[in-house]
Amino acid sequence: MPDTGAQLTDTKLLQHFATLAQYQHTRERSSAALKQAFFVLAQARRSAGYSRISPDQYSGHAQPIATVNINAMEPDSSDGTMAVARRNEDSGGGVDPLLWFGMLVPPTLREAQSGFVEALDGLVALAQMKRELELQAEAITKSTQENSIKD
């Protein structure tokens, strides 16, 4: 028996709630990762001195080593992904930004970098889920309107 319009809308809603739950879970983990990374960065600043870890050290020739790959996304589908891509200097990426802050950096700054790298992966995943939720919401609204016209 084919799905009725209402059943199809219900299916879309359930999928939406599942994605939302995943989004909220990832938010919690990402926020915790960021909180820890900020804490370690503060430790690095205390250790090295504030003036050594500040925007004054940002490179004027920065090139990204962390970028995003966007796969194909269809208008009516929540398929398609964004994922972090990392490059090293040998494959055309920029210089490790850790080196902006000197050749000898405190171990805590290296640890902070790891923390932010992990947090960034979570943030890109959140951006992906946000996009999926938006597409799902559009589909649900369209489906609901179509059901209203039929009734």
Added chain:
Amino acid sequence: MAPPAAHKERTLIAAIGDEDTITGLLLAGIGDIDIHQRPNFLVVDSKTTQGQIEETFTSFTKRKDIAIILINQHVAEEIRGILDEYNAAFPTVLEIPSKDHPYDPSKDSVLKRVQLLLGD
């Protein structure tokens, strides 16, 4: 909708936030300064005006090489008007916590949209 190939140029992650946030994200490797000397990040401090934040956000949204814009939630509040009007697929805008301003779900536009969808 633009064909998938149109997204191939969108690879950068831009960021608007306080010093700790930008330093952290730059350490993670997102930093880019293009041939026109345009950075893909903005450090917001006490001297940064609302106009500057709006101008930077708007310029990021118009660039074709940016995939995601990360913005501290407390900074986003200063430009809530233009943020709420922004509805393009790319760049995707994501609000993030800062060291001093934890994530506030009541201000999350994603959750607000879900509430609207459910008619709350």
